[in-house]
Amino acid sequence: MTFWNQGKALGRWALRAFSSATRSSRSATPKTVFISQSDDIFANLALEDWLYRHHDFSQHRILLLWRNGPAVVVGRHQNPWKETHVGALHDKQVVLARRNSGGGAVYHDQGNLNLSFLTSREGYNRRTNLTVVANALRREFGLEATVNDRDDLVLNGNYKISGTAAKLGRPNAYHHCTLLADVDLDNMKGILNSDDCGIETKATDSVRSPVANLSSMHPGLNVASLMGAVGREFLRSDDRGVDLGKSAISRQLGFTLVNPTDDWFPGLEKSRAELASWGWRFGKTPDFTVRREFAVPREMCVTEGAKLQVQMRVVKGRVASMSVTVPPGFVSNAPEGEVAVLSGLEGQKFSEEAVGLVEAAFAKKDKSDKKKRFVAECVRRVVQ
């Protein structure tokens, strides 16, 4: 069992504890709470994935608690350009990540706690997990949270405080959710936009709901105290979410700090690199078409209310084809109607780089600067 023999305290201690834990109650599988010491979203996602792929959960359950620096995390089959303003993320120092589970887009920052309940496929049960969290909130903070029919945790019947997603495979499965402890909600609203950006796609949609921070209901509540509360509740509950009493905690395997690195989890670095790669984050976007119209400034075109339309077909995150439809009277010495622009653009990543190419291409062709710049500007707005 190479994982346990890494020579860290984790292995030796947990191994000894296993033998004593099996003597405990039969309906309570031995449990551990892992707390990640990293706040890198990719490392944490890689850690969750590593445990899902490699750990034996037939006699063990793990609750992994983690938090990250500012990030937007989209679901496995979502379109990031639809969920957020990708071009602006860099300036705001927010990273974009794609997780392995389904569901919608969420915003993480240091005020958000992530919980991953890792079990065997047979042990998977979302409602049980969410009930445990609700119990924790009630017991330690006196907050009344309920689980609604979309499997969201809702406070006082109104405000969503958690988003949920899951991944089921064989032999393992996990259910993870967020908890808004003390998140910068304004920032979040600005980033998770639902602007009509002209994208037509079959990618998973996000369903939006009004949200609130737990700290607004209970001043002084922060991620650290939340970790303790949820962890303890997890340890004292049995496999169906029924509380076994405080003494049950000491019969479990307790809290462990883990470090998502190759030393602890061989192969993790490779997984992290893959999750951080462009090919995963953007390349895995389901194929889509984006179409936007822009009003042409009066001085560039004789006709009233003229519109320029830019259309692109994006496959695996790269531009497969692009066309610009110019209104009549826009360009005096070029054919009107759809202008299939440069095959040089095909295969380019759907990003600012593509715009740069359009500009360069136009600069070669025509002298009417302003109009070309206008077209390029339209393309830029499409891409963002």
Next chain:
Amino acid sequence: MAFRICSLAGHGLRGAFLPKYTQKQIIRCFRVSPQFLATVQFNLSDIGEGIKEVTVKEWFVEAGQKVAQFDNICEVQSDKASVTITSRFDGVIKKLHYKIEDVAQVGQPLVDIELEGSEEAVKPEESSSSSSSSSSDSDGELKSSAPPPSPEEQMPYLFKSLAAPAVRRVAMENKIQISDIKGTGKGGRVLKEDILAFIEAKKAPPKVVPKAEGDRIEPIKGVMKGMAKTMTASLQIPHFVYSDEINVDNLVLVRQQLKEVSFGRGGVKLTYMPFLIKAASLALKHFPVINSSVDSECQNIIYKADHNIGVAMDTPLGLVVPNIKRVQTLSVFDVATELNRLMQSGMKGSLKPEDLTGGTFTISNIGIIGGTYTKPVILPPEVAIGAIGKIQKVPKFDAKGNVVPANVMYVSWAADHRVLDGVTMAKFSNKWKEYVENPHSMLLDLK
């Protein structure tokens, strides 16, 4: 010719020498009966949580692709859950019922799979890979050996307990309950080997072959890992061949002298093989990596302490490769005795399963039929094999430049290039050649 005979060795190995099943197994080998190629509709099983339909998001297989049980078939999504669907059967995908983004219904067919009939060809790889992977863990991967519970069974008669149709027939013929047998295949499947071992154990107390101490497991690292990575093709062992010419004048003399002595001791026939086998064992002492086995994912090498050297034999029922156990502890005479016993058993068709399993290195004496340079096929999980060509009298130049007759024998070694390189094999061959060309030198290394 020689090549083909060598490659049959793996297939004939399991089925050929178990008296009761002999005829039936061989026939099953060569006939493809329609009932073993049934196409099964694999339904989308219940995902739980009252979910009735899901969207197909990604396919991991396509029509015509071979799948094994537990391979990933596709990924579906239902609201917030992303579910990976794995195959319940071994076989070939015949048809995908949905395209990406289609809505799939729970309980309706997802894919059609044509089931694999007989498991003959797969057997040696499978059973040996599962036994070596359970003794070592790579990347902390823990393989649970208990069969996974699967409450939703679409084909109950095939999968009550995990075993292939061919295996079930053998069990039925012998009135054995499959559930009584502990499976050693993937996911706890019962393999033909398990049943045969079970039967043998029931019949007579098994001859206790003393377990070797000193087996050493070493993960593949560094340069070797690089070599392993670049050399591994998907299912095949990458072979390379090293051939050489041995002057066996001295060996011929020695054998002449000792033939009578050996015969005098209970009629033991002394051929060249005992010398060649013992020389191989002595050489293997210097190159233990050649007496190793590697698991199917090429993650670990297991250095075997015992030299169980297999000898390919042509018998009335085909080619078999029984092995002589612990050659490192045997004298040349012991090897000859054991070899005689195996040959006689082979002729009669009474070789036992222990004789046929546990080999760590093989020598094939194809020279008794003919041939010079050959490319023998390695028997997994071994990593090397040698084939001896026939002894010929050829003219050679001696030290003074005169032409003299010499008895010359050709040897070809094939080795697993993921684990062994040319230099190792060459050095091993030279060591072996030293002993064979100068049999007296073996006296120095007798233990």
